[in-house]
Amino acid sequence: MIIQTINLTKRYGKLVALNGLHLSIEEAECFGYIGPNGAGKTTTIRILSTLLQPTWGEAKVCGHTVGYESRLIRPMIGYVPDFFGAYEDMVVQEYLEFFAAAYNIHGDERARVVGDVLELTDLTYKRDALVDSLSRGMKQRLSVARVLLHDPKVLFLDEPASGLDPRARIEMRELLKELRRMGKTIIISSHILHELAELCTTVGIIERGELLFKGTIDEIVKKTKSTSRIEIRVAAHQEKANQVLAALPLVEQVEVDDGRLLVSLKKETKDYSFLAKALLEARLPIHEIKEEPVNLETAFMRFTKGIVQ
Secondary structure, three states, rough: EEEEEEEEEEEEEEEEEEEEEEEEEEEOEEEEEEEOOOHHHHHHHHHOOOEEEEEEEEEEEEEEEOOOOHHHHHHHHHEOOOOOOOOOEEHHHHHHHHHHHOOOOHHHHHEEEHHHHHHHOOOOOOOOOEHHHHOOHHHHHHHHHHHHHOOEEEEEOOOOOOOOOOOHHHHHHHHHHHHHOOOOEEEOOOOOOHHHHHHHOEEEEEEEEEEEEEEOOHHHHHHHHHHOOEEEEOOOHHHHHHEEEEEEOOOEEEEEOOOOOEEEEOOOOOOOHHHHHHHHOOOOOEEEEEEEOOOOHHHHHHHHHOOOO
């Protein structure tokens, strides 16, 4: 187990940022950490990165305890925050050499390592460019290059694709895939859920400081499917259709979303043909009726709304 938290709790006065978090991540796992703003993602990452102390509970990284053994943890990890500090007077090569020196990498070894990370992050052609002149996407890649200088076992990335244009997001995703192939353990928080689904081996959903789910993409989709939800579009009289459906005994809830009626059925319901029958009997013509497709985005919405128990 390369990362483990036991009853990890962080309070800021009366605000509970993390509430008894139990989380375990295996070596070489790519873990996607998702949740609404303020859910506790960044707090978790900062504690695991030894930048914050927990209020109580325990966090271990690479077998060492945060707080008591933070100096042993730091050489094994790399942390990429969601913002990039300004280094107006440095060029890219100088920036990386500065941090390589901080990691006690010197002489020919420093030149080799800096060259390697520039090549890996596809920034070699920018080695003489001023850091402050780089685009947002290039700065994010440079930030990844910086944390790779000392060849860490674990990478923490907090919203690495935030504010990037589509091309820069794709380039960042491909870089992270390459790091995963290299055997790095990656913990990444992001709101771009479809990209996490392509990249991550496991995901965790957190809300209000509590972990609601951890598992593979297949496991979360399977669990979400255990609660059926049906999409219905009617030709007219949507409000009447809402009332008709909500009154049916096997219907748990009806939501209106972008012209659709999203009908949540009770767990024991296997067949939803009775929905069409009820609408037709009420003389409400149906344009479309189908099961809602399930992916990481729909699973996230159901978990964080409390539809999946």
